[in-house]
Amino acid sequence: MATVVAVIASTHHPFYYRASTATGADRPPFADEWVAKIEAFRETLTKARPDILVMVGSDHFHQLWLDNMPQFLVGKAPYFDANWYNEEREFGLPRMTLPGEERLAAHILRNGLDAGFDLAFSNELRIDHSITCPIITLRPEADLPIVPIYTNIFAPPLPRPQRFVELGRTIRRLVESWPDDQRVAIIGTGHLSLELGGPRQFGAHGPDPEFDRKAIEWIARGDLDGCLAEVTLDSLHLPGNATHGFMDFMLMMGVAGAGQKADHVDSLDLFHTMEAYFTWYPNGAPA
């Protein structure tokens, strides 16, 4: 049977690639600290020795559009091209091609449908920075096969937070019920408080540092009850107009399991947004 060797939740900051590769006068003052934190975070995945990565993210109106918008979608293809012209333009992200793991994707689709999630699928999916950012930060070799899972945190009407948590729990069960003897890491990215295209964007910190502090506590402690008691589709408008991406963190709390304390917790207060990094080892920390 497959083993979940690591569960990882992270923000996906599209500027990391440019900041970490910039030199001289172009290198921002926070780059060295950021790189050090990312390298420590990367080590948590490397130590788990995964064979396959299940990658949870959200398309930012690249391939998925309002004429045909899925709530949850699984990519099932032998390869996934990655990153888009406007991400190259705005963030300097490189084009990539990642191998896919179709057998695990098929298992998740079949059994996810049977478990009550009407999952959409794609056989030709070009993924975006919600999935390539964690590849760049956590596995820059980009050598492991992936199963991308997209959620809609972007185009209302959205599924409610509880549904994201339930999908996370289900993904964990589905991976663990896959008969192949493979080591799987489940990695998902979202946001803490975030404002895009509104009056609170690009401030000295994220738009709501108090929300960010609470959110990191919920995730680090696996406090799903506390989180679900406060977070609703309506409440997520308050910390910033793009904060619904926090629901992907809630999905990952569902993967990790209620009450499960993260084995690695780190954060970095940047302009515009707070970065946060979490790793759980379901079978104990690797030596």
Next chain:
Amino acid sequence: MSRYLLDKFLFTIDRDPALVERYREDAAATVAWWEEEMANRILNCTSGERSTWLAFTDEERQALVAQDHVTLFRMGAHPFLTLTLFIAMFERDHGPLEYQKAYGKALQHLTLPYPDIAT
């Protein structure tokens, strides 16, 4: 109000480098061409089939021609789409983050709840 069509305009312009430049240089002509040729194109279909009913209101057309991100926000155009396209068009004329900050400042008069963006 057709938030969907505003979003479709912003989406299709932003994803095409040539159209980003065309809209930056000649907004009125680009909006007119787009409404005539592109508004009814079904993006998720192979070519040959078109919709028959999509058109801007006068106010929407005017906001796009004026490249007025404050009005687009008030109308409920998706803020991510507007921001991404406007950065592509105008960041180059400003210092680092200067445009992004001015963009937010122009919206400072707004309070929660923001306009609905559901389509």
